[in-house]
Amino acid sequence: MNADPTHVIAIARSWLGTPYHDQASLRGVGCDCLGLARGVWREVVGPEPFPIPPYSRDWGEAGPREVLAEGARLMMPEIAPSDVIPGALVLFRMTPRAIAKHVGILTGPDTFLHAYERLGVIEEPLTLSWRRRIAFAFLFPLR
Numbered sequence: 001m002n003a004d005p006t007h008v009i010a011i012a013r014s015w016l017g018t019p020y021h022d023q024a025s026l027r028g029v030g031c032d033c034l035g036l037a038r039g040v041w042r043e044v045v046g047p048e049p050f051p052i053p054p055y056s057r058d059w060g061e062a063g064p065r066e067v068l069a070e071g072a073r074l075m076m077p078e079i080a081p082s083d084v085i086p087g088a089l090v091l092f093r094m095t096p097r098a099i100a101k102h103v104g105i106l107t108g109p110d111t112f113l114h115a116y117e118r119l120g121v122i123e124e125p126l127t128l129s130w131r132r133r134i135a136f137a138f139l140f141p142l143r
Contacts (some may be wrong), residue, residue, distance in 0.1 A: 002077065003044050003140040005087025011043045012036070012105045012113050018121040023054065033103040033115045034068070037089055040105060044140050049075050066099050069136045076138035084137045091136040100135040 014027065021030025025038045038048060068091050072078070076089065084090060086108050091100035104114035106126065113123045 001142045003087070003142055005085060008040065008044055008087040008105065008140050009107050012040050012107065013123070015039060015115075015121045016113070016123060018115070020115055020117050020120045031115050031121065032117075036113070036115045036121055037103045037105065041140065044143070046143050064099070066136070068100055068103065072136065072138045076141060079137045079139060081134040081137050084134065087140065089138045089140065090134045091138075092130070092133040093135045094133065102133075104130075 015031070015036055018026075018028055018036070019030050020032060021035075022032050023035065024030035024032065025035030027039055031039060034052065038052065041048060072089065072091070079085075079088065081090070084106055086106045088106045090104050090106060090112065092102040092104065093100050094102055102114065104112040106112045107123055110126050111123055112126045112130070113121065115121045
């Protein structure tokens with residue numbers, strides 16, 4: 001069973017306005033895109049199943065491993081990017097042929113929420129440009 005998407009979206013939206021802070025995961029204080037997903041996980045599912053090692057801003061610039069997708073697969077059901085629904089966690093490729101290294105949560109059929117440098121946690125349209133970048137999608141499990 002998966003978590004109720006309306007609950008996931010409500011929790012995710014409670015992070016709106018949280019300032020951007022690299023490697024942080026505290027609602028209202030600071031987070032990056034992964035920190036947002038981690039915070040939503042803690043409130044929707046429970047304690048994080050494993051610690052996230054420190055990472056640099058350029059952590060995924062080299063190498064073929066889909067580190068974020070591999071981690072998500074350990075704890076979340078995967079769905080096809082074409083089957084995304086509100087409440088899904090999505091992983092984006094920011095450039096073609098690069099690994100997926102940006103995370104967002106769909107809040108509607110055409111909107112998503114993510115933490116963006118200089119802007120913090122925002123909700124914005126899932127434009128065609130963003131939609132084309134979705135490489136992986138996952139559902140939050142039940143507690």
